[in-house]
Amino acid sequence: MTNQSRPISPHLTVYRWPITMTLSILHRATGAALSLGFVAMALWLISAASGSAAYADFTDLLDNLFGKVLLIGWSFSFFFHLANGVRHLFWDVGLGLEKSQANTSAWFVLVLTFGLTAAYWLI
Amino acid sequence: MNLRSPLSHVLGSGSAKDGTEHFWGQRLSALALLVLGLWFVIALWRIESLQYLDLIHWLRLPFNSVSLIFLCLTLAYHSKLGIQVIVEDYVGGAFIKVTAIILSNFAHLFVALAAVFSILKIAFGAQE
Numbered sequence: 001m002t003n004q005s006r007p008i009s010p011h012l013t014v015y016r017w018p019i020t021m022t023l024s025i026l027h028r029a030t031g032a033a034l035s036l037g038f039v040a041m042a043l044w045l046i047s048a049a050s051g052s053a054a055y056a057d058f059t060d061l062l063d064n065l066f067g068k069v070l071l072i073g074w075s076f077s078f079f080f081h082l083a084n085g086v087r088h089l090f091w092d093v094g095l096g097l098e099k100s101q102a103n104t105s106a107w108f109v110l111v112l113t114f115g116l117t118a119a120y121w122l123i
Numbered sequence: 124m125n126l127r128s129p130l131s132h133v134l135g136s137g138s139a140k141d142g143t144e145h146f147w148g149q150r151l152s153a154l155a156l157l158v159l160g161l162w163f164v165i166a167l168w169r170i171e172s173l174q175y176l177d178l179i180h181w182l183r184l185p186f187n188s189v190s191l192i193f194l195c196l197t198l199a200y201h202s203k204l205g206i207q208v209i210v211e212d213y214v215g216g217a218f219i220k221v222t223a224i225i226l227s228n229f230a231h232l233f234v235a236l237a238a239v240f241s242i243l244k245i246a247f248g249a250q251e
Binding site for chain 1: 150153154156157160161164168173175176178179182195198199202205206209234235237238240241242244245248
């Protein structure tokens with residue numbers, strides 16, 4: 001079905017990215033990241049079910065800069081995917097589909113995401 | 124001489140006429156996760172600490188264990204549907220695409236079972 005290695009002209013690197021396009025791929029990316037986060041959450045629960053020693057070993061794995069980056073990344077992904085997901089649900093019932101509305105809600109989602117992530121970690 | 128009739132070659136082509144359950148399931152689980160997910164992150168935010176004993180005591184409250192089981196099952200379902208769409212979009216070739224989706228489904232089920240098992244083990248256990 002697919003023709004491999006036919007050349008295509010550059011597009012993603014050439015034309016300006018609409019904000020809606022950015023949020024769309026971010027929604028997919030954060031979704032995939034959250035799927036990995038679910039695996040991590042299951043491992044966390046398994047370690048807790050295996051006793052205090054196993055749990056301490058697991059939390060020690062995340063008790064460094066990389067672990068902090070992962071956790072902040074997952075919380076950012078969560079808040080973004082949640083906010084943009086609500087935006088999708090509005091679209092599903094037919095609301096907010098005008099280009100101007102979609103652009104406005106896009107910025108709203110971004111502000112909300114950064115705000116919630118910051119509030120979550122700083123408060 | 125092919126044993127198949129010309130009609131049999133053509134039948135099955137065209138629209139898949141399938142996908143409504145996926146669409147609806149994704150939206151329904153999204154709504155549930157809206158509530159459950161927010162509950163979970165807020166609960167984690169407010170919990171005394173994430174030390175072993177505090178976590179165990181929090182998990183042993185029936186409302187928390189049941190809600191967390193609900194969250195894990197819904198999360199696995201929503202994630203399974205989402206990953207399927209990603210695989211369908213990017214993984215080429217019918218055989219590897221179907222294989223990837225089957226593996227993803229099995230993996231999601233396994234992770235969900237592991238998570239639920241762990242929650243129950245903690246909730247029913249007496250050890251400290």
